[in-house]
Amino acid sequence: MVFSSPYFLFLYLPIVLLVYYLTPLKARNAVLLVFNLIFYAWGEPVYILIMFASIAIDYTHGMLVERCKRRGNDRAARRAVASSVIFNLALLFFFKYWAFVAGSLAAIGLPFMPRLGLSLPIGISFYTFQTMSYTIDVYRGDAGVQKNLINFGTFVTLFPQLIAGPIIKYKDLGDQIDHRPHSPEQFASGVQVFVVGLAKKVLLANNLGLLWDAYKALPAAELTTAGAWLGVAAFTFQLYFDFSGYSDMAVGLGRMLGFEFMRNFNYPYISRSITEFWRRWHISLGTWFREYLYIPLGGNRVSTPRLFFNLLVVWAATGIWHGASWNFLLWGLYFAALLILEKAFLLKLLDKLPALLRHLYTLFLVAVSWAIFAVEDFSQLGAYLKAMFGLAGGGLTDAAAWYYFRSFLPVLLISAVASTPLAARLWRRLPERSMRLLLPVLLLAGLVFSTAYLVDATYNPFLYFRF
Amino acid sequence: MTKRYCIFITALFCAFLGLFLAANTLSPDRDFSQLENRALQQLPAPSVKTLVSGAFMSDFETYVNDQFVLRDGWIALKSATELALGKQENNGVYFGKQDTLITHFQAPDAGKVTNNLSYVNKFVENVDIPVYFSLIPTQACIWADRLPEGAPNASQTDLLTQAQAATQANWYDTYPSLWAHRDEDIFYRTDHHWTSLGAYYGYTALADAMGLEPVPLSEYAKTTVSTAFYGTVFSSSGVRWVRPDVIDTYVPDDGISVTSYTYDKNGNPVEEPRQLYDKSFLAVKDKYAMFLGGQQSLGVIRTGREGPKLLLIRDSYTDSLAPFLTAHYSEIHLIDLRYYKLSVADYIKQNGIDAAVVLYSVPNFVTDSNLVWLGR
Numbered sequence: 001m002v003f004s005s006p007y008f009l010f011l012y013l014p015i016v017l018l019v020y021y022l023t024p025l026k027a028r029n030a031v032l033l034v035f036n037l038i039f040y041a042w043g044e045p046v047y048i049l050i051m052f053a054s055i056a057i058d059y060t061h062g063m064l065v066e067r068c069k070r071r072g073n074d075r076a077a078r079r080a081v082a083s084s085v086i087f088n089l090a091l092l093f094f095f096k097y098w099a100f101v102a103g104s105l106a107a108i109g110l111p112f113m114p115r116l117g118l119s120l121p122i123g124i125s126f127y128t129f130q131t132m133s134y135t136i137d138v139y140r141g142d143a144g145v146q147k148n149l150i151n152f153g154t155f156v157t158l159f160p161q162l163i164a165g166p167i168i169k170y171k172d173l174g175d176q177i178d179h180r181p182h183s184p185e186q187f188a189s190g191v192q193v194f195v196v197g198l199a200k201k202v203l204l205a206n207n208l209g210l211l212w213d214a215y216k217a218l219p220a221a222e223l224t225t226a227g228a229w230l231g232v233a234a235f236t237f238q239l240y241f242d243f244s245g246y247s248d249m250a251v252g253l254g255r256m257l258g259f260e261f262m263r264n265f266n267y268p269y270i271s272r273s274i275t276e277f278w279r280r281w282h283i284s285l286g287t288w289f290r291e292y293l294y295i296p297l298g299g300n301r302v303s304t305p306r307l308f309f310n311l312l313v314v315w316a317a318t319g320i321w322h323g324a325s326w327n328f329l330l331w332g333l334y335f336a337a338l339l340i341l342e343k344a345f346l347l348k349l350l351d352k353l354p355a356l357l358r359h360l361y362t363l364f365l366v367a368v369s370w371a372i373f374a375v376e377d378f379s380q381l382g383a384y385l386k387a388m389f390g391l392a393g394g395g396l397t398d399a400a401a402w403y404y405f406r407s408f409l410p411v412l413l414i415s416a417v418a419s420t421p422l423a424a425r426l427w428r429r430l431p432e433r434s435m436r437l438l439l440p441v442l443l444l445a446g447l448v449f450s451t452a453y454l455v456d457a458t459y460n461p462f463l464y465f466r467f
Numbered sequence: 468m469t470k471r472y473c474i475f476i477t478a479l480f481c482a483f484l485g486l487f488l489a490a491n492t493l494s495p496d497r498d499f500s501q502l503e504n505r506a507l508q509q510l511p512a513p514s515v516k517t518l519v520s521g522a523f524m525s526d527f528e529t530y531v532n533d534q535f536v537l538r539d540g541w542i543a544l545k546s547a548t549e550l551a552l553g554k555q556e557n558n559g560v561y562f563g564k565q566d567t568l569i570t571h572f573q574a575p576d577a578g579k580v581t582n583n584l585s586y587v588n589k590f591v592e593n594v595d596i597p598v599y600f601s602l603i604p605t606q607a608c609i610w611a612d613r614l615p616e617g618a619p620n621a622s623q624t625d626l627l628t629q630a631q632a633a634t635q636a637n638w639y640d641t642y643p644s645l646w647a648h649r650d651e652d653i654f655y656r657t658d659h660h661w662t663s664l665g666a667y668y669g670y671t672a673l674a675d676a677m678g679l680e681p682v683p684l685s686e687y688a689k690t691t692v693s694t695a696f697y698g699t700v701f702s703s704s705g706v707r708w709v710r711p712d713v714i715d716t717y718v719p720d721d722g723i724s725v726t727s728y729t730y731d732k733n734g735n736p737v738e739e740p741r742q743l744y745d746k747s748f749l750a751v752k753d754k755y756a757m758f759l760g761g762q763q764s765l766g767v768i769r770t771g772r773e774g775p776k777l778l779l780i781r782d783s784y785t786d787s788l789a790p791f792l793t794a795h796y797s798e799i800h801l802i803d804l805r806y807y808k809l810s811v812a813d814y815i816k817q818n819g820i821d822a823a824v825v826l827y828s829v830p831n832f833v834t835d836s837n838l839v840w841l842g843r
Binding site: 005006010013014015017045185187188398399400403408409443444447452454456 | 554
């Protein structure tokens, strides 16, 4: 199920909220678990079995780690953690990377892995990472063990963040699973974040997706430099509003149910360096890799060559996490290279530049990265990058680029402003009275226009389904 | 924000969701959307099979979308918002000048075009009567100056050139006569078809190729049968702010009978009487179906005149062309390959057909998947 759909908004969600709040506190997790499972089974009726296996195995491993620790058997506890990590990574490898590895090996003449033709279970990259962090945190003593299977199941399957994050670590959510207050203040703030997220996804991301699709599909001979940049600009905004809109909706839904999730995006496009960009983009993934991969490798308290090696490993992993395809690995390594350069000397140099140049530097490199991210086929990617840098098959510009530019200029401008904290700042400056009058109007407008676009939607893809 | 205000915001949100939940549940389901001219998804019944495959879920999602209360109003709100945001197209339709809605014409699949042209050639080889072949350029070509400036638009004239070069049939060109009259109302502004006037200019091109003397337009009296026609492009565009089209007829239907041949559920042949102009369609949304009563597998027009018999292998553009041809033939047979799956060559022999015309609009021809039946 996706949040941005009429059946979620006008059927599933009101029923969940009604039943949830009619249920006594003690039974709410059980009710939530049932609804979570319906939510997942709706999109993956067969793969729900993986979900059950995942719950059972990680629950058992958590208990095992805790018992070994209590008995002072650190070796056995470590073995249990390793077993849990291996299980989760194996699950991820089997469903997400098998076809990619098999295809790549076959391409170099080693066709020994059979093609399985399995589809990717929705959200597997997110929930395997969450459950993996659980046993590690129990071992590290950062989180208590969850003895209640229903509560643990509720954590693993929690529908607001099940299929597209934010990636919530058990240590951040465990206490809330066991006990959480519900208040109108939290619900109302959840409504605001949710509607903002819905509008970002439906009104901006889907809209700009049409522009990107027009350029993505264009044969190299017809691509122009202006068009290639217009396409990349559209994708830059589409990806941000799609993903951050979905995260906002998750945070909002969480609050409606009494949960507080971490913020996943913090205006990434106002960054003044790539280092800063990655502190603001997909924060829950960045911190996950930081805590469970970068720091265990030694983090930055190591020799310079080792530091660069660590960065390379972390960013290769980040890249390939985004999709089982070579372009994602290339995309990760592209950022590894930039981050290493910034750490080596570039950051110091950037500090001396005017802010405008630093913004341009960051946006330019990020836009190029999205081209690598979005175009999977290497020959197409080559043609697209060439076009961006002036070697376009169709020349510098054409009438179509002008047409698309005119048609999408208002949406692009709205998107540019919405990528900055400007609106939020102005909003906070409003007198309380105006805020109170304006808020219901804006909420209703967001809901009404989003509904209109959704009912009409022949076009409502969701980018993060690949992950 | 006070607690009371937060309760208000919470209630507002829940009321919005609840309102539409209740309205969608209580409002009766519609079978058919006049506006969109298609059957709407009905509530699917779950079964183990459809639940496991996910077919139930996807049907259910379509059901909720299709049966959403005030669906037509939401669609109109979306297209109006797009216009306000500076867009010049919606759902694949350009907002053209002079209240004209024009469907995108995208570069066709080259392989499919080659195949379809070869099926026509195969047909020419299979029969021993003259075969005439043409493609009708549409609004996106003849009225390209009405498109928004720079709007992407693939060339239809290139396809005409390609078809002319590749075909073994007697090629005739409808482009010059349509182009010469581009300032007249030769196409509908809200529908993908040509008007009766456009069809007349198409007819003159065909008559010239066949060596017939076309009846001068001045010999006919124009009859306006509808001034409130909103066609297919209107439906798919979501646009609700353009003026309606006018439907005219020229050729009187006195003494002309039409029979549609089809099969019932048990496979028995059925004859269904039709009319050259079925006025009952003027009361519904799909008014173009007034011409020959809309889609049919096989139809025969009997003119009551002496003369040869003509076969048209065609799409719905010929529904408004056929009346002009009645002046020259005793019988006009119309075959729609989307529904007619028997050998056309056999049909020609069995019915003593004297000449055949293959006529499609360019967009239909380059996307059609049924021309393969022509070669059998």
